[in-house]
Amino acid sequence: MTSLIAPAYVELLIQLKRRYFPGPDPTMTMLQGTPLHAVKDTIRKYLFFFPANRLETQPDWYCLVKAIYSCIHADLKRLLPVVRTTQPDNSEMHSVVYVSWVNTSTANKGRAFFDNLLQDELQHLKNTEYNITSRKSVAENVYRLKTLLLDIGFNLIHSCDETSNIYFCLEDAGIPVSYVTPTDVRNFLQTFSSPDTSCHVGKLPCRLQQSNYKLLHSLKLLVDYCFKDIEEGEVKIEGLPLLITMDGMLQVFDSKRPKFLTTHHELISSRKEMFMNTLYLKYCNVLLKAEVAKNFDISSFGDLLGSVLPREVSNKSPCKMERYFCK
Structure with missing residues (x-):
């Protein structure tokens, strides 16, 4: 039958x-x-x-x-x-x-x-105190995430x-x-540069607005989702097209060209391309372990200081420093 x-x-x-x-x-x-x-x-x-x-x-x-x-x-x-x-x-x-x-x-x-993105997020909320406002906020963010995934070619x-x-x-x-799952989305994003890919992020590097992510908030939602299970095991971060630097350029995570991750990026304000956006700070340990991020220490500051100081300060001739400080 x-x-x-x-x-x-x-x-x-x-x-x-x-x-x-x-x-x-x-x-x-x-x-x-x-x-x-x-x-x-x-x-x-x-x-x-x-x-x-x-x-x-x-x-x-x-x-x-x-x-x-x-x-x-x-x-x-x-x-x-x-x-x-x-x-x-x-x-x-x-x-x-x-x-x-x-x-x-x-x-x-x-x-x-x-x-089941919405159900999954609401399930996580059950472990915390939440009200109608937080539930609505979660629903709005899930809707934006779904829209973004569909826009870049993910079949949901x-x-x-x-x-x-x-x-x-x-x-x-x-x-x-x-x-x-986050793993599925990461695997999909890893294919963005393949010749026959269905992942339409855009040609990188480019300005965020020129990519299909468009908005920083959308990128943040995608980053948070992709890194949701990042503590549960080994996750391949290398090559993910999810990195935005302080100059607004979108690019891939690359251990050969790690970026500084710090709250002190304004100390070297003319070199924004060398610093990750601060949205990645909560993933600092994971990104450092993957060697796609690096610490901004006193040695790094010293190496870059010359790029922000006036030219006459960088030469060998002595000069008065009073003029370079606010009185």
């Missing part, structure tokens, strides 16, 4: 996808002038037809549902939506919404992950009750699916 019905049901899902999201490209649907909330409503209507196993499910139906999801995986059918938009929600009537259709392939390139499957059910059904069928 399952060998006949399961493929037929998968074909039904394919036809439903074509019905709700018509277009010539089975991997991408472009919707122009359609409000984002309307697209999400249509996605939920489509996903409603994916079967779900529950505690009260009859054994025959349970086996059939597993067979359907096994069939979806075996044929790598592109039935799961990743939703991107070119405009923020407050101008969605003028936006273009792109729905990428992904499969359950575990190949590194283009691999898609289920989204649209999150709703229906996709949560699909995740558990795929997992129950023995299919290797996973929720996104």
Whole structure:
């Protein structure tokens, strides 16, 4: 029974996808002038037809549902939506919404992950005292992080009750699916310079505003997420395109060209390119261990002092110092 019905049901899902999201490209649907909330409503209507196993499910139906999801995986059918938009929600009537259709392939390139970012953050909050305001702040930051991940090409499957059910059904069928983790995002970012990469950070080094991160706050959210589990084991920091220096230049962490990490960067204000932004201070020990950061000590200060002092102070002739100090 399952060998006949399961493929037929998968074909039904394919036809439903074509019905709700018509277009010539089975991997991408472009919707122009359609409000984002309307697209999400249509996605939920489509996903409603994916079967779900529950505690009260009859054994025959349970086996059939597993067979359907096994069939979806075996044929790598592109039935799961990743939703991107070119405009923020407050101008969605003028936006273009792109729905990428992904499969359950575990190949590194283009691999898609289920989204539990908000649930994960709220779970961490349970261990601390928090109120409605802090919960709202967490939700806003998670939304910004999701938007950034999607903007740089990370395949994050649209999150709703229906996709949560699909995740558990795929997992129950023995299919290797996973929720996104900091490791997954780091591995994705490491590919940004590959010729066939789907990671669209930008050509580095460049000014932060010229990259797809755009804002310092967005970069900070991404750094904090990628370093979230950094104390749990060995993490490869080398090559991650997550470093911004005090002059606003975005670049990779490079142990061959380590940057100073200190609160005293203003002492050498003309050499901002040599100092990491202070957002990395809480990761000081990890960055020093990875040798992508270095301490700013008295010896380093002495070596750089000549670059900020007036030229006449640097020559061998004696000069009066009073003129270089405020009276």
